[in-house]
Amino acid sequence: MTKTPVPHFSGILGSAAYPIEAGRYRLIWSEICPWSQRIAILRRLLGLEDIISEGKVNPVITEQGWQFSLDEGQRDPVLDIDYLMAIYKQTDADYPGRATIPVIVEVTTKKIVNNESQEIMLQLETNFSDFVKADAPDLYPENLRAEIDALNAILLEEINQGVYKVKAAKTQADYEKYFNIFFNRLDELDARLAERRFLFGEQLTDSDIRLYVSLARFDVAYYTTFRANRNCLTDFPNLWRYAKELYQIPAFRETTNFDAIKKGFALNNLEGNPNRIVPLGPDTSIWDK
Template sequence: MTGTGSSGYVNPSGSYRRDQRYLTTRITADGRDGWPVEAGRYRLVVSRACPWAHRAVVVRRLLGLEAALSMGICGPTHDERSWTFDLDPGGRDPVLGIERLQEAFFARDPDYPLGITVPAIVDVPTGQVVTNDFAQMTIDLSLEWREHHRPGAPELYPEHLREEIDEVDRQVFRDVNNGVYRAGFAGTQDAYDKAYRRLFDRLDVLSERLSRQRYLVGDTITEADVRLFTTLARFDAVYHGHFKCNRHKLTEMPVLWAYFRDLFQTPGFGDTVDLDHVKRHYYVVHRDINPTQVVPAGPDTSGWWAPHGREELGGRPFGDGTPPPPPVPAEVVPADHRP
């Protein structure tokens, strides 16, 4: 996300279009793109505010890649020049030594013309961004970084389910993950109405699907659940009001609300949520939508810990694997930022 946080534009018809041009270089086990997987060589740069970066944070936690792939955390707000490391002493990332993520993109290409987005993986020795292709990135963490997974790491992208996971992901991205942005940044009533209908039509379909099974694909947590979770985690705090996605709150959609609580209460999911950063990003950066930059105090999140009853549908969160250990101390979300 960059600029207004949308990493996109509104076309003449008033419809929001996400800029999906990324650095698609891949870090692979065989190094075929020139960037081989090596423990300690790369740094994952994220913002806890961003739903696309949040996916990478969750997947890295579930797979236990903390020791192999370090993580730098940008602050929740930025200007048109990019994300900054204002949370770190002196305002510089302690590993990369830079103040702005923009510097790593320009190290790769001094004339880099595209969005400065998170998540991004940076090659520490050269200071160059390798990739900011968020969709491929988490798949590669599952498949290409396998040598560095923790014992008991779950199969988030199992081979026999990949076709179904990919199809669910396409629908969820189009209508939900990106759908909330299409509603929030719509420039005309017609564009908004179309995005609003597609969003809630898809949420209704997902509710029906999840009324019969605990997880989106198969009987364990997969990449598909991670991708839906990060949008649901922001729904009532941001998308319902700020983006006008207000047919219902998440708490008013019984199946999705229970499904969300099930994931939130699973190690590796809820312990990565920084609601303070989420709210400060959207309500401060999106001045065109919220010119006062007033950040709302709510919502009440005490219900996020309520029993969800989803165990009755069966399924095993980690399959034959195990839950991840607690977050490393340096990556614990501050207590006053957690739901």
Template sequence: MSSTAGSFEREPVGMDERILADGSSRWPVEAGRYRLVAARACPWAHRSVIVRRLLGLESAISLGIAGPLHDERSWRFHLDPGDRDPVLGIEYLGEAYRAADPDFDAGITVPALVDVASGKVATNGFQDLTLDFSTQWTAHHRDGAPDLYPEEHRAEIDEVIASFYDSVNNGVYRCGFASTQDAYAEAYGELFDRLDSLSERLADRRYLVGDSITEADVRLWVTLVRFDAAYHGHFKCNRQKLTEMPVLWAYTRDLFQTPGFGDTTDFEQIKQHYYGVHHTINPSGVVPLGPDVSGFLTPHGRADLGGRPFGDGTPPGPVAGSERVPSLT
């Protein structure tokens, strides 16, 4: 991370324990025990929703959705009846953090896995959460679940993820929350340099690693899909729009049209969150009406590069009615 004055520094998560299948953690893998609290707006949370759906963990891990708006008290369940999560019974996610630690004063973030019986957050370790869904929750995967973290490609997947975490996933935030021109310029340059290198990598291959979707694709995609709706304007990442980067635009459309990706994406909630919560950047709170997102459904031509989206697995089934997002069609 840069030491340039005015640079955005992401705080470490405060409860990064892991839920493990071998019993070595105080939080064991157990179907029905945990509720995944996510938010449609947040890219870090979105990737957990995607992986949960691709692996078929819906029956093992329930899903609670915090709304796009929050205040100093944390993410809140303002889309649910009575403004409370129907399973946890809480109004603010911070209540589950304080149930685990009454003195908790770090960031209250999504995604978080909450132990339903106690109401305590078990983990908000977003960096390990989806990897653990792939490697620790295998007993609860659906038939035909893809291998998103294949052992033979893990070193390369880890390397690729590391190459764009700070410059792209976190880089858009480094642009948006920079408080000096130099810090912004540094983040901006690193962001677009990395996007250019990713365009080169994806020009002749359909996916980032191997011939099927992996964890690396999920992590890159959640930033790309938000680019024009939020980061280009709101975070000043404005050298180009995603729609003006041909390879990355086609790659993003390909995945958007793949079950698990577009059917978990809510553009309205994304815009409501970024423009409605970041008052230092957008004091008016006015949410833009654009951009036109219908282009995500246009032909992408990426199938000509080969590859099998789910490898030896199969696509997930239809989204559960209670988890559906507004369709572009």
């Protein structure tokens, strides 16, 4: 689930090789994974449910990798596979990496089109304009693209990946370095949102999706499991208001499963949690208030 370099498939949705057709593609994701949740949010915001179906793997990773144990018969009903690695091997029998999410699969061939979230987001936002619902937000408007790209680079380095650097630190000095980078950026974002509804004012954009998926995991996972514990999300007045407002949007709310996030982060962390105890707190009902 971390963004370590692995071989990836880079097909382009909407190209001549992969034309856009209803039901031709399937998104595989998991509710634990921030990188895949942002595709799930985007799919709903744009109204692409009839174009791209979705399947979910269990948030707890097995020794064989991501498993479709949430489905009847423990198999994906469309792809007819039990573990995600099967699709990777069907696409490339010599694939040397691990099976990662998100992944877009071509249903007819049962082969992977793309498994890089950044590329998938861009393709959905720019190549599907003829298929999005009439009232879908313009998440990547041309007049803001340079600013969105610049902010996204910061969010990736200091927030999305930044919190994983906090967890992965091997020395006290490195831990404190990344800890301070992470929280200093959150302080700046909290100040930015003091007089803005979203990161770019009244307009919901691609950047809001990227920030939200990290905020949704902050108190339930990052605070404890990653030792990112200077303060809670609820201690940031503007970030907390902002995160709760995004949560009220169906595309965000319907893809946010706090129990799955909590369970996944606890049980996928056997080194730090050998007794496999899933925390009871924090109380996530406050997201509804």
